[in-house]
Amino acid sequence: MNKCSLAVDIGASSGRLIAGYLEGNQLKLEEVYRFENKLIKHNNHYCWDIKSLFQEIKDGIHQCLEKGLQPESIGIDTWAVDFVLLDEFDQLLTDAIAYRDSRTDGMMEEVFEIISKERLYLETGIQFQKFNTIYQLYSIKKSNPEILNKTKSFLMIPDYFNFLLTGKKANEYTNATSTQLVNAFTKKWDKDLLDQLGINKEMFQEIKPPKTELGTLREELVAEFGFDMKVLLPATHDTGSAVVSVPEEDDTIYISSGTWSLIGVENSFPICITKALDYNFTNEGGLDYRYRFLKNIMGLWMIQEVKRNYDDQYSFAELVDLANQSTGFWSKVNVDHDRFLLPDNMIEEIQKYCEETEQQIPTTPGEVAKCVFDSLAVSYQTAINQIEEIYEKEFKKINVIGGGCQNEMLNQLIADTTNKEVLAGPVEATAIGNIVSQLMTLGELTDISEARKMIKHSFEIKQFVNK
Ligand SMILES: Nc1ncnc2c1ncn2[C@@H]1O[C@H](COP(=O)(O)OP(=O)(O)OP(=O)(O)O)[C@@H](O)[C@H]1O
Ligand SMILES: C[C@H](O)[C@H](O)[C@@H](O)C(=O)CO
Ligand SMILES: [Mg+2]
Numbered sequence: 001m002n003k004c005s006l007a008v009d010i011g012a013s014s015g016r017l018i019a020g021y022l023e024g025n026q027l028k029l030e031e032v033y034r035f036e037n038k039l040i041k042h043n044n045h046y047c048w049d050i051k052s053l054f055q056e057i058k059d060g061i062h063q064c065l066e067k068g069l070q071p072e073s074i075g076i077d078t079w080a081v082d083f084v085l086l087d088e089f090d091q092l093l094t095d096a097i098a099y100r101d102s103r104t105d106g107m108m109e110e111v112f113e114i115i116s117k118e119r120l121y122l123e124t125g126i127q128f129q130k131f132n133t134i135y136q137l138y139s140i141k142k143s144n145p146e147i148l149n150k151t152k153s154f155l156m157i158p159d160y161f162n163f164l165l166t167g168k169k170a171n172e173y174t175n176a177t178s179t180q181l182v183n184a185f186t187k188k189w190d191k192d193l194l195d196q197l198g199i200n201k202e203m204f205q206e207i208k209p210p211k212t213e214l215g216t217l218r219e220e221l222v223a224e225f226g227f228d229m230k231v232l233l234p235a236t237h238d239t240g241s242a243v244v245s246v247p248e249e250d251d252t253i254y255i256s257s258g259t260w261s262l263i264g265v266e267n268s269f270p271i272c273i274t275k276a277l278d279y280n281f282t283n284e285g286g287l288d289y290r291y292r293f294l295k296n297i298m299g300l301w302m303i304q305e306v307k308r309n310y311d312d313q314y315s316f317a318e319l320v321d322l323a324n325q326s327t328g329f330w331s332k333v334n335v336d337h338d339r340f341l342l343p344d345n346m347i348e349e350i351q352k353y354c355e356e357t358e359q360q361i362p363t364t365p366g367e368v369a370k371c372v373f374d375s376l377a378v379s380y381q382t383a384i385n386q387i388e389e390i391y392e393k394e395f396k397k398i399n400v401i402g403g404g405c406q407n408e409m410l411n412q413l414i415a416d417t418t419n420k421e422v423l424a425g426p427v428e429a430t431a432i433g434n435i436v437s438q439l440m441t442l443g444e445l446t447d448i449s450e451a452r453k454m455i456k457h458s459f460e461i462k463q464f465v466n467k
Helices: 050-066 107-112 117-124 133-143 145-150 157-166 173-177 191-197 219-225 238-244 274-278 301-309 316-324 346-356 365-391 408-418 429-441 448-458
Strands: 002-010 014-023 026-036 039-042 045-048 069-078 083-086 153-156 212-216 230-233 252-257 261-267 282-285 291-297 397-401 421-424 462-464
Touching: 002 050, 002 238, 002 429, 014 050, 014 429, 026 050, 026 429, 026 448, 045 050, 050 069, 050 157, 050 219, 069 157, 069 238, 069 429, 083 133, 083 157, 107 117, 107 133, 117 191, 117 274, 133 145, 133 191, 153 157, 157 212, 157 230, 173 282, 230 429, 238 252, 238 261, 238 282, 238 291, 238 429, 252 365, 261 365, 274 365, 291 365, 301 316, 301 346, 301 365, 316 365, 316 408, 346 365, 365 408, 397 408, 408 421, 408 462, 429 448
Parallel strands: 002 069, 069 230, 252 397, 397 421
Antiparallel strands: 002 014, 014 026, 039 045, 083 153, 212 230, 252 261, 261 291, 282 291, 421 462
16 A cells, blocks of 8 residues: 555546655655536525545545555645634534625725725735625625624634534634734734624634644444545645746746636745735735735636636637637736626626727637736736736746646746746646645655655646747
8 A cells, every 4th residue: 555645636627536645856746536626506696516635536536545555644625715613512503605796895995994095904914805704794784684693603714624623613713814814924913903893703724824623534434444544734726836846936926726826925024015915915824824915816716717608619728729719819818807706607708898898809719718818917917017026026937836837838928928938747746736735644755845856856847938
């Protein structure tokens, strides 16, 4: 049986269990199990099928023994901001409502009437996304206050899966920062903010950093799987784990490219200056209390929705090929407009935008895809200009990580648009960051620098330069 550490990486569009182990000075991966993730509609809200996702995690763990793998540890990471609320009997009080749901429409503005935008940013350093946890909780307080009164435990999505595995409750630090309720300097729940919002402080759990050993499996799960393992906390915010695995450290801007494009740099301190606020950058928590100074760009969500609108007739690779053939099409959209957050039909929304802005309207799949990719490249350039303005320096390299780094047309567009060296890879950056964090906890790796050097020599990194 091969000893390994198991990463459970669940993104907004897909989940995977990936086993990792050291072989000499290389990190070896084995994909154990992959499954789809998607929004479901329930009780008139967009939700995550949290029960099915946990069953997928268990099904993936069962696959390990069949593949001759003996995991000695497991770590779970998912998308940010979303959570569940448990009552005194540890039962779910609501669905796991998704951040794209409309329940937070208008909530941010109502919160600003209680706490100014400037103060929120100065204390938390977190970007203003209408779906941040703070606004989700405020919407519950307004519409169903009795739910918050019954709530004994607030657990973010990975925290909840960890609870189901171990019976232990904790809020992991990197993901907790995405709530916009953690103080950027104390790294604790900001009790003053919670008091001012009238949200009960007692439901929040102790914040624990990545590289914490949370516990081991519940007895009934040991019996089910036939083995026990340590449940460790990686950076449970998927982007937090992805950034751990960015091989290039100096003078590099990363783009964690998946459902969202998270573009930024790694810092040892939070940047909460007015310009960062004006440009809506965030200071999410990272491994070893580093900071992820980044911003959300709408990302490949748009092409995911285009693919769905075409009834999945085309693969992502085929859409890229068709876009490459649409060389004469140049219309672009503002990808970061709220209208693209959850439109009824992404293709029609893009066409409406082009009509409203008196641009050529995309009609073929290739033209629609090219419009998405060209528009993303423009948004990346804008964010890079803002980062360089704030840092008062020029960054030489861009490291694209995650599934989106397989989009070679977009990688080339980024190189052509920014005139910077683009490094593409690793694809499974999030799972890799999750695994190396576990290996550090187990003492098999010393620190993040050693991990990054090993990652750089373990995975293919492609280079793109301005043609
Ligand atoms: N062969 C491919 N060619 C081009 N693009 C691809 C290819 N495979 C995947 N992609 C892109 O990668 C994206 C998925 O990236 P990734 O798997 O990192 O997302 P995820 O982990 O499911 O979601 P999240 O971003 O929430 O973590 C797809 O939306 C698609 O645009
Ligand atoms: C909702 C968040 O902005 C989102 O999860 C983003 O942080 C991310 O990590 C996408 O993978
Ligand atoms: Mg992902």
